[in-house]
Amino acid sequence: MRFDFTADEHVKVKIFLKKHEVSKGLLAKIKFRGGQILVNGQPQNATYLLDIGDLVVIDIPAEEGFETLEAIDYPLEFLFEDDHFLILNKPFGIASIPSVNHSNTIANYIKGYYVKQAYENQQVHIVTRLDRDTSGLMLFAKHGYAHARLDKQLQKKAIEKRYFALVKGAGVLEPQGNIIAPIARDIDSIITRRVAKGGKYAHTEYKIVESFGDIHLVDIRLHTGRTHQIRVHFSHIGFPLLGDDLYGGSLEHGIERQALHCHFLSFYHPFLEEQLEISSPLPDDFKNLITKLSII
Known part of the structure; x- marks a missing residue:
């Protein structure tokens, strides 16, 4: 696979390529596994001194x-x-x-x-x-x-992911808010996590999209990426995810897994040089329950 760049500094090839996030490991792969570096069409090594305006091409070997x-x-x-x-x-x-x-x-x-x-x-x-x-x-x-x-x-933290979740609780869930609570491993399990002093900082932002009595469809954005973060945080505030029996979620509504769906992804595409945003519709089990709740 070939990538080309135009030099904008009078520096060595390796220093210039580092600005374009070409690592030492990738340079070694190019050198020892059949790739090459070209400057103005001529093979060069990573220590070659560039002039401004030089065309730098890297050929990366197949993986x-x-x-x-x-x-x-x-x-x-x-x-x-x-x-x-x-x-x-x-x-x-x-x-x-x-x-x-x-x-x-x-x-x-x-x-x-x-x-x-x-x-x-x-x-x-x-x-x-x-x-x-x-x-x-x-x-x-x-x-x-x-x-x-x-x-x-x-x-x-420049890649944004958002999730839909169906949560249920007996109290009042504010229309939007932030859950900031440290998360640690559960003392008695290698699988489950819990909110605990001394845990790692964790921040979950949410907004209610629609409510059906004590069940809410929430749109969630993670500011940190701890294991089971959404499940632990919503259980901690008394609104565990439907189907999530590991963290106290209700199994009464036909949802057979934790009701969690990653519906939005955004990141900067470094090769197209533009922001890319992709969305995914609600899954069938979400839609079926919401339809059922809407007509009750």
Whole structure:
């Protein structure tokens, strides 16, 4: 895969490329795995001194897929795809990555898709993942350089994700608000989390979209990314997610998983040089319950 840049400083190639988030690791990959650096059409190394206006081209070698990740053919719903990124509308009930308990995962299906399409780069780069029973938007980079550039945005909290959740509680949920409470591992479990002094700072912002008695559809924005953050925070304020029996959610309304759906994703596309915004509609189990509640 080839990328080109115009030098705007009188500096070494490696210093100039660092401004474009080309890491030392990627430069090493270019050097030792069949890539090349060209300056004005001539092969050069990373220490070559550039003049302003020089055309710098990097050829990045193809990425082979990990042999340990099995490619599985499975129908997927893609909401965006170009040469650099892919955005999937993930169904609930499927884990993002393989583990001891899960082998048929989104990562397996994405590799299966890459193999079927005969893409040059076969490595699966997950930028944003979701829990097994959370549905909605997942973002993938289609090559390592794209992944590195979005990692920088993740570090700067420049990638925005918003979620819909169905929550239920006995008290009053304010129309909008912020839940700021530290989250730590549960003392008695390696899976669950809890609000606790000494935990990591966590900030969840929400707004009620619609209410049906004691059940509310809320639009949520995460300002931090702690494990189970939305589930823990809403349980903490007395409004656990429907279907989330791990954190006290009601199982009485036909929702068979935590009622959580990533419906909006926004990030700066570094190759198109524009902000990209993708939305996902409410999943069927949300819509079916809302329809039922609306006519009661």
